[in-house]
Structures are given as structure tokens and as C-alpha cells.
Amino acid sequence: MVSRTARTVTAVSATVILSLLATACGSDEPPAQSDPDGPVSLTFVAYGGAGQQAMIDKWQTPYTAAHPNVTFVNTSPPDVAQVKAQVESGQVEWDVVATSPAAAAQNCGTLFEPLDFPGLDTKELVEQAVGKCYIANFINATPFAYRTDAFPDPSKAPRTIADFFDVARFPGQRGILTNLQNGILEYPLLADGVAPDKLYPLDMDRALKKLDSIRKVTTFAPNVGALQQAVGAKQVDLFLAPDSRLVPLMDSGTDVTVVWDVTVTSINAFAVPKGSRNVKAATSFVASVVSPEATAGIAEALGVAPVNLGAKPNLSANAKKVEVYGPVNTGKTVLQDVDWYATNFNEATTKVTNWLAG
Amino acid sequence: MARAPKRWRTPSPHWLFLVPALALLTAILLVPLVNSVYRSVGRSDFTLEHYATLFTDGVTLKVLLRTATTAAMVTLIAFLLGYPYAYVMTRVGPRLRGILLVIVLIPFWTSVMARNFAWIVILQRNGPVHSFLKLFGLDVVLYGSVAGVTVAMSQVLLPFMVLPLFSALSGIDRRLLLAARGLGSHPLKAFWKVYWPLSRGGVVAGLILVFTLSLGFYVTPALLGTPKESLVAQLLGQRTTQLLDFAGAGALGFLVLVITLVLVAWANRFGGTISAIGVVAASRTKDRT
Numbered sequence: 056m057v058s059r060t061a062r063t064v065t066a067v068s069a070t071v072i073l074s075l076l077a078t079a080c081g082s083d084e085p086p087a088q089s090d091p092d093g094p095v096s097l098t099f100v101a102y103g104g105a106g107q108q109a110m111i112d113k114w115q116t117p118y119t120a121a122h123p124n125v126t127f128v129n130t131s132p133p134d135v136a137q138v139k140a141q142v143e144s145g146q147v148e149w150d151v152v153a154t155s156p157a158a159a160a161q162n163c164g165t166l167f168e169p170l171d172f173p174g175l176d177t178k179e180l181v182e183q184a185v186g187k188c189y190i191a192n193f194i195n196a197t198p199f200a201y202r203t204d205a206f207p208d209p210s211k212a213p214r215t216i217a218d219f220f221d222v223a224r225f226p227g228q229r230g231i232l233t234n235l236q237n238g239i240l241e242y243p244l245l246a247d248g249v250a251p252d253k254l255y256p257l258d259m260d261r262a263l264k265k266l267d268s269i270r271k272v273t274t275f276a277p278n279v280g281a282l283q284q285a286v287g288a289k290q291v292d293l294f295l296a297p298d299s300r301l302v303p304l305m306d307s308g309t310d311v312t313v314v315w316d317v318t319v320t321s322i323n324a325f326a327v328p329k330g331s332r333n334v335k336a337a338t339s340f341v342a343s344v345v346s347p348e349a350t351a352g353i354a355e356a357l358g359v360a361p362v363n364l365g366a367k368p369n370l371s372a373n374a375k376k377v378e379v380y381g382p383v384n385t386g387k388t389v390l391q392d393v394d395w396y397a398t399n400f401n402e403a404t405t406k407v408t409n410w411l412a413g
Numbered sequence: 414m415a416r417a418p419k420r421w422r423t424p425s426p427h428w429l430f431l432v433p434a435l436a437l438l439t440a441i442l443l444v445p446l447v448n449s450v451y452r453s454v455g456r457s458d459f460t461l462e463h464y465a466t467l468f469t470d471g472v473t474l475k476v477l478l479r480t481a482t483t484a485a486m487v488t489l490i491a492f493l494l495g496y497p498y499a500y501v502m503t504r505v506g507p508r509l510r511g512i513l514l515v516i517v518l519i520p521f522w523t524s525v526m527a528r529n530f531a532w533i534v535i536l537q538r539n540g541p542v543h544s545f546l547k548l549f550g551l552d553v554v555l556y557g558s559v560a561g562v563t564v565a566m567s568q569v570l571l572p573f574m575v576l577p578l579f580s581a582l583s584g585i586d587r588r589l590l591l592a593a594r595g596l597g598s599h600p601l602k603a604f605w606k607v608y609w610p611l612s613r614g615g616v617v618a619g620l621i622l623v624f625t626l627s628l629g630f631y632v633t634p635a636l637l638g639t640p641k642e643s644l645v646a647q648l649l650g651q652r653t654t655q656l657l658d659f660a661g662a663g664a665l666g667f668l669v670l671v672i673t674l675v676l677v678a679w680a681n682r683f684g685g686t687i688s689a690i691g692v693v694a695a696s697r698t699k700d701r702t
Contacts, residue, residue, distance in 0.1 A: 136654045228538070233640050274557055275640045290538045404655050409472045411640045
């Protein structure tokens with residue numbers, strides 16, 4: 056005889072399993088859109104840490120002040136794989152996702168909503184700032200820089216990007232990010248003599264061949280945190296590190312010299328996952344971050360470059376040293392080509408990974 | 414108290430106690446696993462192309478081999494450190510045994526991140542290990558290398574070797590060794606012929622635990638290793654999060670799972686039983702009663 060308790064346990068377990076399965080399967084119906092004028096809670100996903108806190112302070116708080124019906128739920132990290140899992144299961148929880156514009160363009164219409172910004176003034180925005188499925192939020196420059204104490208004599212210090220690849224004349228450990236957004240493919244080509252305006256389409260094989268020449272003396276960092284740590288702990292002497300990480304490094308006492316020869320910059324963007332219930336409110340919010348005030352605010356907070364050329368950020372002394380659109384940059388600037396990356400992202404990622412692992 | 418035993422004596426469906434655990438495992442393990450395997454064979458359009466790619470892309474096999482070698486090294490180091498340690502634990506008084514147990518369990522109680530960052534500080538350029546090696550003219554930086562990952566993983570996984578070994582070793586009747594000596598055996602021979610075979614269940618349990626856990630390690634290789642020498646978990650992460658290649662990642666994950674299961678099955682036949690941990694634990698409980 057089965058006791059009543061046992062039967063209850065079975066029933067409860069069965070219910071749990073069934074409901075979990077039901078959740079996992081989802082449905083194919085298009086999501087009901089929220090009323091953009093009613094109370095809206097936007098789930099906002101960025102990379103966490105100081106960066107996301109700055110986004111809360113500079114973008115979300117002012118937006119909620121102007122639109123009291125819109126509040127934010129913050130989470131991280133913004134994996135596109137998560138977006139894909141949410142979209143495929145029909146349970147889209149995220150509304151605004153920080154992403155590379157290439158990922159948004161590559162998955163435009165499948166994982167991300169096409170966005171429409173009627174009345175948005177794009178005159179002052181940098182090129183490629185608005186795409187079919189994304190809008191830029193800030194620009195990261197990843198300049199070539201070195202630890203000043205590694206080359207104390209300015210006359211014997213590196214001056215060009217070619218010097219980064221010249222191990223004989225400039226010995227020392229190199230630090231490179233493996234992210235495609237930080238110029239791992241552009242800098243070898245620039246050092247190899249490719250003109251900045253002739254970079255795209257990238258000759259990946261040539262870039263990797265050039266990277267071969269410094270492979271032995273290079274620390275490949277899988278994320279910016281690891282590279283920042285390596286610079287701060289004097290593990291690397293010459294490095295390609297983003298502006299937003301150079302500022303805290305200098306703030307905490309690491310003396311860094313930026314080599315303004317040619318600098319690769321890349322757009323960071325927001326996208327809205329396909330099937331979000333709050334597309335309208337999300338679109339309206341992300342359009343608000345390209346205003347001169349909003350872009351200046353994030354530049355001041357993080358040391359990144361504004362996507363709005365009308366922005367007048369009031370930068371700290373250290374942030375001015377990495378200001379890629381400021382007077383300090385005496386060299387050239389290359390903005391990564393979103394379309395090329397959108398088309399070639401998988402091939403480039405695979406090639407770089409295989410080169411690294413090989 | 415009087416009612417409880419009576420209730421249990423009715424033909425009670427003990428298996429019902431498994432239901433909550435099975436429900437949980439079904440929901441969080443079985444369903445995603447089946448889903449992932451289903452995806453890896455192209456869902457309803459059956460294909461093995463994702464599996465074929467693993468063997469032909471020139472990278473996966475290399476990384477798998479590197480992972481297996483690393484896991485084997487970690488297992489070997491953990492065994493070489495763990496066996497004598499567990500042996501000593503069976504030979505000392507209760508207080509010292511407690512202290513030894515705490516020492517080996519400290520990694521369990523420390524946050525994964527704290528532990529790995531501590532290893533970064535220890536292994537990095539001009540850190541203690543590098544400075545020490547330089548004294549002998551060895552300019553070797555372990556941070557950012559598979560060697561560094563191996564060292565750190567050995568420490569992290571040591572409890573998984575020591576605990577089953579200690580269980581097994583403390584269950585061995587030492588009078589058997591006395592008997593062997595009494596019959597004229599050399600101590601080493603007595604160890605090899607009597608003690609070692611009796612400890613083999615614990616050894617196999619420890620080896621399997623450490624090896625299989627090593628195969629799937631992610632955080633330590635990601636933080637202490639390098640993309641230049643990535644291990645299979647890093648490859649899996651990259652296929653999922655960057656390439657969004659869920660099918661390819663599923664195929665790779667399933668391949669690793671199959672390799673693990675084959676190894677476990679093989680080790681089972683070779684060295685007794687994987688349930689050595691459970692058996693030994695049961696025998697310990699029996700000892701105490």
C-alpha cells in the first residue's frame with residue numbers, strides 16, 4: 056500500500072517536472088507588447104562592474120527621471136548565447152543588451168529586433184553609429200601603450216606600431232586581448248605596412264603571420280580584466296589595452312605612455328533581443344544614450360570616447376591622456392568596420408582561436 | 414518513537430525518497446543533456462557533420478589531447494601527494510588527524526576566485542615561484558601556462574583524492590600487515606602484497622574523481638592559463654558564447670562525456686568499483702557501531 060505522503064510526493068514531483076518541461080518548451084506566439092506609457096520594467100544587461108554602474112548613473116537614472124513609468128532591472132553578463140537561448144525557448148527576459156555592433160548586425164532579425172529611430176538626429180554621430188539592429192553607446196579606443204618604467208629613456212622608447220612587433224629593438228613582454236574588438240587583427244596589418252584606409256577587407260592570414268613574429272613574447276589575455284591585471288602587476292611591458300582600462304591603471308599609479316601612431320577604435324552598442332515585450336520603451340531608452348549629455352557623461356565616468364561628436368566631456372587629467380578624439384591624439388584613427396565583422400565574425404573568431412590554440 | 418518503526422515496516426516504497434532528487438536531475442541535467450545531444454545531431458535532419466568537424470578542424474583533437482594530458486598530470490600529482498598524506502592520516506592521533514583533515518579541506522572552504530587569484534600572485538612574473546626558479550637560473554613563468562594550471566588544479570582537487578583514500582586506508586585491518594611480517598615478509602613486500610591491493614578501491618575512486626573533474630575544469634584554466642594553450646572547457650565556452658555554435662558545442666561536450674564514461678567503465682573493471690567511495694563509507698559506519 057502506498058502511503059498518502061508518498062502519493063503526495065509523487066504528485067508534487069510530477070507537477071514540478073511537467074511545469075519545468077513546459078517552461079523549457081515555450082511557445083511560438085509573438086509576445087504581447089507592453090504599453091510604453093504604462094509602467095515598464097526594462098531588463099538591462101551589460102558587463103557589470105564599474106562600467107554598468109556608470110550606465111546606471113549616467114543613463115538609467117536620468118531616463119527614469121524623465122520617464123517615471125520606466126524602471127530598470129540590471130543584470131550581467133550580456134552573452135549573445137543567452138539571447139539565442141532565450142529567443143529559441145520563446146522566453147525573452149532581456150530588453151536592452153550591450154553587445155558588439157557586429158554581433159547585432161550578424162544576428163539582425165533573428166536574435167535582435169530591427170530598430171527604428173524616427174526623429175533621431177544623427178548628424179553629430181560618428182559613422183556606423185546607427186545600424187539596422189543596434190545603436191552605438193560609446194567608443195573604445197585600444198591604443199598601443201607601454202609601461203613608462205619599461206622604457207625610461209624617451210629617445211629609446213617605441214614610437215610606432217611597427218615597434219610593437221619589433222622584438223629585437225624593443226624587447227619585453229607584449230599584452231594583447233584576444234577579443235576581435237581590440238584590434239588583434241588590425242594592428243599586425245598596420246605594422247606590416249597596410250594603409251589605415253585600406254585595412255578592410257582584412258587579410259587575416261597576413262595578420263596572423265605577422266602575429267607569429269611576437270607569439271613567444273606575448274601574453275594573450277582572454278578579457279580586459281586579465282590584461283589590466285597583467286599591466287598593473289608588471290607582467291607585460293607593451294600592450295594594446297582599451298582606454299577605459301588605461302585610465303584606472305594610471306589612476307592607481309601605473310605610469311603609462313600612449314603611442315599615438317595609428318589607433319584602432321571600435322563601437323560598443325545596445326541591441327534589443329528579438330521577442331522582447333518592451334521593444335518600444337527599450338528603443339526609446341537606447342536612443343536617449345546618444346545625446347551629447349549622455350555620451351559626455353559616460354566618457355567622463357569611464358574614459359571612453361563619445362559617439363556624439365557634439366559631446367563636451369569634462370575629462371580628468373588621466374582620461375585626457377587617452378582621449379582618442381582629443382588634441383593628445385597626434386596620429387591616425389581607424390574605426391572598425393561593423394559590416395566586415397558582421398559578415399566575417401565566425402570565420403575570424405575561428406581563425407584567431409585556431410591560431411592561438413595551434 | 415513507538416509509531417515510527419511500525420510505519421516503516423509496512424511494505425514501504427523507499428524508492429519514493431529518490432523522486433525529489435530524480436525530478437531535479439531530470440529537469441536540470443537529463444532534459445538539457447538530451448536536448449543538447451539532439452541538437453548536436455542536427456535535430457530532425459539527422460547529421461553527424463558536427464562530430465566529423467571535431468576530428469577534422471585540426472584544433473579540437475589537439476585541445477582534447479592537451480586536456481587529457483593535463484588531467485592525467487593533475488591526477489598523478491594529486492595521487493603522489495595524496496596517498497602518503499592519507500596514509501599518515503590513518504596513523505596519527507585523532508587531534509592531529511583533525512588538523513590534517515582541515516588542511517586538506519581548506520581549498521573547499523575558500524572561494525574559487527580567491528584561490529585562483531592567489532595562484533596568479535604566486536605564479537606570475539617576478540612572483541615567489543618565478544623568483545625562486547630564477548635562483549637556479551630557470552627563467553620560467555608558470556602563470557599563463559599549462560604547467561601553472563596543472564599545479565593549481567592539483568591543489569584544488571587534492572581533497573577529492575585524499576578523502577576517498579583516507580576512507581579506504583583507514584578501513585584496512587593493520588593486523589594483516591603484522592601477520593605478513595610475522596610470516597617473514599619484507600615490509601615493502603608486505604605493503605605491496607597486502608596493503609596496496611586493499612587500498613586499490615580508494616585509489617581508483619580518487620583517480621576517477623580527480624581525472625573526470627579535471628577534464629571539465631573551467632575557471633582555473635581560464636584565469637591561470639592562456640588562450641595559446643586552451644583546454645577543452647575554454648573551447649566549449651568559446652563555441653557557445655562567441656560562435657553561438659550550440660550544435661558544435663553540444664557535439665564536443667557529448668564527446669567529452671562519452672570519453673569520461675568509457676574511462677570510468679574501464680577503471681571500474683580494472684580496479685574494483687567506482688562505488689568504492691560508498692562502500693568504504695559504509696564500512697566505516699559499520700566500524701563505528
